[in-house]
Amino acid sequence: MFYYLSHQDNNERPTLGLVCGDRYSLIIDSGSSPQHAKGFLLEIVKLNVPSVKYVAITHALWDHFLEMNEFDATVIFNSQTNEMIKEWQTLSYDDSSLQSYVNTNLMTAMCMKIVQVDMPNRDSTYINNS
Numbered sequence: 844m845f846y847y848l849s850h851q852d853n854n855e856r857p858t859l860g861l862v863c864g865d866r867y868s869l870i871i872d873s874g875s876s877p878q879h880a881k882g883f884l885l886e887i888v889k890l891n892v893p894s895v896k897y898v899a900i901t902h903a904l905w906d907h908f909l910e911m912n913e914f915d916a917t918v919i920f921n922s923q924t925n926e927m928i929k930e931w932q933t934l935s936y937d938d939s940s941l942q943s944y945v946n947t948n949l950m951t952a953m954c955m956k957i958v959q960v961d962m963p964n965r966d967s968t969y970i971n972n973s
Contacts, residue, residue: 846890848883855906855953859883867896870914875906875954876961880913903927905954936965 844863850856856879860871868887874880887895900908900920908928911918920928934940934949936958944950958965 844892846886846892848886855951855957857904857906861887861890861892861895863890863892866893868893869897869899870895870916871899872901872907873898873909873911873914873918875909876957877910877913878961880910884913900924905931905950936962 846861846863848859850858856875857872859874859879861883862869862871870883870887874883895914895916898911898914898916898918900911900918902921903924903926908920908924909931934944938959941950941955941958945952945955
């Protein structure tokens with residue numbers, strides 16, 4: 844079985860997918876904010892499907908990998924995405940730093956807005972790929 848949460852262009856939320864096997868489920872992409880990921884998890888619970896064991900990140904854009912730590916699952920991604928995640932792990936998420944990333948095209952203004960509004964505990968490193 845395959846389920847999905849449709850994309851939302853107005854706040855850069857990509858489509859999130861769920862592939863269900865006989866024993867486990869796999870999520871495709873992790874979302875752009877805690878609310879995005881948690882909303883998808885709430886929908887998954889309603890489906891009564893096998894537990895999520897894996898999250899596959901399709902590519903190295905922030906709105907696909909930023910919430911990979913919201914899932915208690917093994918995260919799978921390619922080497923290019925790994926390099927981007929490593930770069931994002933070094934970032935600071937205070938307002939001044941976020942604005943400098945927008946000014947240097949490291950992140951979009953929409954990404955900055957989402958981080959500022961939707962992400963708690965921005966004082967510490969947010970992304971963990973271990």
